[in-house]
Amino acid sequence: MIISILGIRGILLNRRNILIMSMPIESMLLAVNLNFLVFSVSLDDMMGQSFASLVPTVAAAESAIGLAIFVITSRVRGTIVVESINSIQG
Amino acid sequence: MILSVLSSPALVSGLMVVRAKNPVHSVLFPILVFCDTSGLLILLGLDFSAMISPVVHIGAIAVSFLFVVMMFNIQIAEIHEEVLRYLPVSGIIGLIFWWEMFFILDNETIPLLPTHRNTTSLRYTVYAGKVRSWTNLETLGNLLYTYYSVWFLVSSLILLVAMIGAIVLTMHRTTKVKRQDVFRRNALDSRRNIMNRTISPFGHS
Numbered sequence: 001m002i003i004s005i006l007g008i009r010g011i012l013l014n015r016r017n018i019l020i021m022s023m024p025i026e027s028m029l030l031a032v033n034l035n036f037l038v039f040s041v042s043l044d045d046m047m048g049q050s051f052a053s054l055v056p057t058v059a060a061a062e063s064a065i066g067l068a069i070f071v072i073t074s075r076v077r078g079t080i081v082v083e084s085i086n087s088i089q090g
Numbered sequence: 091m092i093l094s095v096l097s098s099p100a101l102v103s104g105l106m107v108v109r110a111k112n113p114v115h116s117v118l119f120p121i122l123v124f125c126d127t128s129g130l131l132i133l134l135g136l137d138f139s140a141m142i143s144p145v146v147h148i149g150a151i152a153v154s155f156l157f158v159v160m161m162f163n164i165q166i167a168e169i170h171e172e173v174l175r176y177l178p179v180s181g182i183i184g185l186i187f188w189w190e191m192f193f194i195l196d197n198e199t200i201p202l203l204p205t206h207r208n209t210t211s212l213r214y215t216v217y218a219g220k221v222r223s224w225t226n227l228e229t230l231g232n233l234l235y236t237y238y239s240v241w242f243l244v245s246s247l248i249l250l251v252a253m254i255g256a257i258v259l260t261m262h263r264t265t266k267v268k269r270q271d272v273f274r275r276n277a278l279d280s281r282r283n284i285m286n287r288t289i290s291p292f293g294h295s
Contacts, residue, residue, distance in 0.1 A: 007104065023116065026151050026152075027120050030127055030143070033143070034130065037136055049226075050238055052139065056146040057249055059147070061248050061251070061252030062252070063150075063155075064255075065259070067154055067158050072259055074162060
């Protein structure tokens with residue numbers, strides 16, 4: 001749980017480049033997954049575990065596509081500074 | 091729960107992801123987080139999730155992050171003074187999250203602060219030793235493959251879409267790639283092309 005809060009803080013406070021901004025998203029996904037599993041153990045319910053074994057697949061899929069988009073935009077743009085994101089307008 | 095203190099580097103590593111100067115260090119810290127959550131899952135008794143989640147998270151996600159970090163020439167960044175510029179808004183959002191967490195977490199089942207608990211805690215009999223005990227994998231398979239099999243198939247579709255999307259996005263059209271034009275190759279007539287070449291070195295026979 002606290003890891004997910006740290007991940008949110010990592011996204012909000014870190015503006016160096018988009019790559020480092022997207023890493024706390026992955027750790028946040030993992031922390032939420034851990035949350036699911038812990039609660040399914042303590043509440044004696046099986047639904048948490050069956051859902052928490054499907055969450056990493058979504059996490060891997062969206063991290064792959066996010067990294068592909070990042071590679072493309074940095075190839076087009078040339079830099080990876082976040083402040084130049086408002087040049088996408090139009 | 092003394093061994094749970096060994097898994098508290100997860101919190102420290104979660105903090106250090108943002109603060110690391112070297113970008114390779116800031117990829118290594120999520121790997122530490124993943125390892126620590128795997129240890130925590132072993133402590134919970136979930137052996138299958140503790141073995142699967144490092145394979146997925148470290149082996150796929152962290153490795154691809156490492157590839158991208160090594161591919162781009164991200165210099166070792168100096169500490170920006172501009173962090174303080176973003177601090178008011180992000181600080182307010184972080185405080186709202188903390189506040190909501192306190193609402194959710196401060197129950198009787200999940201006590202946040204060590205208050206005086208009554209000594210008659212819940213005693214539940216563990217039936218797992220009395221009947222044939224299922225492993226974690228068996229219980230997951232009992233649900234995932236029978237009742238929720240649609241979820242399973244949909245997740246495979248998600249992975250397929252992700253794979254196709256990543257290939258389509260990064261396919262580089264401008265590099266010269268030798269490829270065959272399929273229709274032209276099918277339209278080649280062997281009698282016209284090959285027979286001409288075998289006759290002509292002999293002159294006109």
